[in-house]
Structures are given as structure tokens and as C-alpha cells.
Amino acid sequence: GAARRREADWHALAQDVKAEMAWAWDAYRRQAWGKDEIRPVSGSFSSFPLKTHHLGLTIVEALDTLWVMGLDERFQQGVDWVKAELDFDVDGDVSVFETSIRFVGGLLSAHHACGDPVLLAKAKDLADRLLPAFQTPTAMPWRFVNLKTGVGRESVTSPADIATYLPEWGTLSRLTGDPRYAEAARKATAALFARRSRLDMVATQIDVLTGAWRSRTATVGSYCDSFFEYLWDGWQLFGDAECKRMYDICTAAILRHQPRWQRGRLWFADVDFETGATVSTVQDELASFYGGLLGQGGAMREGAAYTESWAGVQARFGVLPEGYDYATGAAAQPTNALRPELADAAFNLWLLDRDERWREIGRDHFLAMKRWNKAAYGYTDLADVTSVPKRQADHCPGYWWSEQMKYYYLLFADTPRFDYRTNYLSTEGNVLLGFRHGADG
Ligand SMILES: O=C1NC[C@H](CO)[C@@H](O)[C@@H]1O
Numbered sequence: 001g002a003a004r005r006r007e008a009d010w011h012a013l014a015q016d017v018k019a020e021m022a023w024a025w026d027a028y029r030r031q032a033w034g035k036d037e038i039r040p041v042s043g044s045f046s047s048f049p050l051k052t053h054h055l056g057l058t059i060v061e062a063l064d065t066l067w068v069m070g071l072d073e074r075f076q077q078g079v080d081w082v083k084a085e086l087d088f089d090v091d092g093d094v095s096v097f098e099t100s101i102r103f104v105g106g107l108l109s110a111h112h113a114c115g116d117p118v119l120l121a122k123a124k125d126l127a128d129r130l131l132p133a134f135q136t137p138t139a140m141p142w143r144f145v146n147l148k149t150g151v152g153r154e155s156v157t158s159p160a161d162i163a164t165y166l167p168e169w170g171t172l173s174r175l176t177g178d179p180r181y182a183e184a185a186r187k188a189t190a191a192l193f194a195r196r197s198r199l200d201m202v203a204t205q206i207d208v209l210t211g212a213w214r215s216r217t218a219t220v221g222s223y224c225d226s227f228f229e230y231l232w233d234g235w236q237l238f239g240d241a242e243c244k245r246m247y248d249i250c251t252a253a254i255l256r257h258q259p260r261w262q263r264g265r266l267w268f269a270d271v272d273f274e275t276g277a278t279v280s281t282v283q284d285e286l287a288s289f290y291g292g293l294l295g296q297g298g299a300m301r302e303g304a305a306y307t308e309s310w311a312g313v314q315a316r317f318g319v320l321p322e323g324y325d326y327a328t329g330a331a332a333q334p335t336n337a338l339r340p341e342l343a344d345a346a347f348n349l350w351l352l353d354r355d356e357r358w359r360e361i362g363r364d365h366f367l368a369m370k371r372w373n374k375a376a377y378g379y380t381d382l383a384d385v386t387s388v389p390k391r392q393a394d395h396c397p398g399y400w401w402s403e404q405m406k407y408y409y410l411l412f413a414d415t416p417r418f419d420y421r422t423n424y425l426s427t428e429g430n431v432l433l434g435f436r437h438g439a440d441g
């Protein structure tokens, strides 16, 4: 009947997503194999997180997406490269946060997919190189660390940089039997939470040497987003009651001071973390993940409303601008960084209530990306979403390979390789729980 036909249409869309992933991977292999990021318009490449040295970021970020899509030959090509070439013994500074969510997470999700012990060993080697960053007076980590010497740099950093580790580092401790990783992640998170304001809010910048706040702005967007996300995730993945208590306290404060209903749409204003006064009506695109987290944590009404607000912005501009001012309706930042957050929220809400609406938001996000972000050698970010035609830039970030392509596929494919009931995806989309093996041979 109609329901079977509709399901078949979703599965056909999943095949389209899979074909785009295979096409982009093959172009990367031809143009930029082993480099961190491909430049999809020019066919050149760029490096991240190190300034000049490449660590094959795209390969590590893509692995578990390739596996869950059943692109097994391409998955093996990537694993073989990692085993033969990936070496973190580099005299250079990296962001502890970025390197952990992308490389530790990417290696652990690839290990979850295939069980190859070399992948786990490399994740452990990298975490051992990041651990020294946590040896500060407050136990909150330096922002950067040198992969060879362990010397930390930049003491002024953010809640996200400080507290986005427990799912990956707790999994590493579980798999290796070494408790140091989970302990460092928990201590840093608790140290940050202990410094919250009287209103139970955190701000975007803090000094890890003194514990002094360097900003007064509370936001659900950049710099604070995944601090809240990983409080819930510590409870969801490990049943950590302390994480749940911290999540509930922080979320009650956000829901008390930041909601702004504007022409029937729900927004979360940035506010002063000690007074609750509105600081800005500009929402950054990264905040659009938050509707999915609210749904997971039990505030489905606000989560659905906030996700619908962002779907309205997507419908208005075609693809989301990096910054949107809900007071004026203007694109405060007209670039598009090929980000996954709206697809992330739609996927999380769909896992909770299976409402087709969330699949439609995921579909619109995918079709818009194909229409405007597709270039000769892959998918690219945009210079201006408001120009006619939209102007492309020339950069494909690593998270594209790990996140939205996986969220789209899982939303549409109903694949036997994924347990849709019991699973966990990290803030970088790395599947640390929920892969099913042997289900389709
Ligand atoms: O948590 C994150 N923040 C920024 C990137 C996506 O926009 C990505 O690295 C990850 O989802």
C-alpha cells in the first residue's frame, strides 16, 4: 500500500546518499589521498588540525560512514591506509577538542565497525599524546597541545573545548582497561560545572590556570554547545548519574533564561550568565543541534519547536547561513560551512518518535546540499548563501564525511547494520555503540 511505497521511496533516497558518498570518496582518492581535506572546486587540498602536516583527516572521519553504508571495499582502503601511514608522532600543536572528537572518535568508531586492534592502538596512542594537556591546576585542559612534547598552550578556552571528551575517553578506558582517560574527562567536566554562575550558567571563555571567567555570554551555540550535549551523553552511554544531575541543572537554567518566542518561533537568546539579560538575538548555525538534545533530555516540545524554527530558516535561504538574526530575519553571517547540525537534530528527534516530519527535514537538507554545495571534486562550503546564484567557496571540512552523510543514510535506509533502538553517536557523528555485524553477511 501507500506506506510500503513511501518506505521504498526513503530507501531509494538512501541509495542516492550512498552513491554521493562513493563518488566523493573516489574523487578524494584521486585528488587528495592521505591529505586532510580536499578543496572540491579546485581539486587541491588543505590541512587540519596541524598547520602544514597532513594526518589523513578525511579518511579517518569517513571510515564508519563507509562501513554503515556497506561501502566495504572503500572502508578497507581507508583502514589499510590508517594502518600503514597514520602516525601522530608530530612536533606540532593541535586543538585537544578537535583532535579528540575527530581522530580519537573516528578511530574508535572504525574499531567498533571492524574490530581491528591496530585502530584501537592508534586511538590510545593519540589519547596518550592529548592527556598531558589536562595536567593544569584546575584539571581543565589547555586549548592546544604539542603531539610530540605534550607541552600545552593557550589557557583561555571554552566549555566545549574543556568538556567534550567523556563518550570517547570513557569508551577508550572501557576497551583498554586504563581508567586514566575517563577520569581526566570527568574531572575536567566537574571542574567547569563547579564554576557555574549563581544562575547555573556557564560563559563562552574561561582561564584553565586560574578558573577565572573571561566572558559573560551564555549560549547554546559555539563554545558551549557540546558541553551540554556530553553531560546528557555521559548519562545515556554510561549511566553516569552525576552527568545527568549536571545536565538537568544546566538545562533548567537554559529553559528558564534563554527561550524567546518570536512570531510563533522559538529561539534561544544569548544572555549574560549572571543576570540573564539578552546579549544577542543572532543565532549561530551550530546552535541548531540543540533541538535534538532537548528532545533526548525530555523537553520534546521545546526541542521540536526549535528544530522547526531552524527548518524555517533553511526554507527561507535554501541552505543555512552561519549566523541568523531572529529579531530582523537577516543572515547575520551569510557564509555556509557545510555544517550538519540541523540534520543531526532531525535524526535525533526521528530516533525518538519516528515522526516523518524529521525525515522530511533531513531530505530537504540533503537535496539542498546536492543543489548548491556540489562541485567538480566533492561537496564544498559556500561564500554567500544570499547571492544569486549562491557563491561556492572551496573547502570540504572533515565533519562532512562523518556526520550529515551518515545521518541522511541512517534516516532513510533502515539498514540492518545499525541498531535503531540502542545506539550512541558522538558530537562528530562517530558511532560508538549500535553497529550490528553479520546482519547482512
Ligand atoms: O561538534 C562539532 N562542532 C563543529 C563541527 C560541525 O559544525 C563538528 O566538528 C562537530 O559536529
Ligand SMILES: [Ca+2]
Residues within 6 Å of the ligand: 226, 289, 426, 427, 428
Ligand atoms: Ca556536533
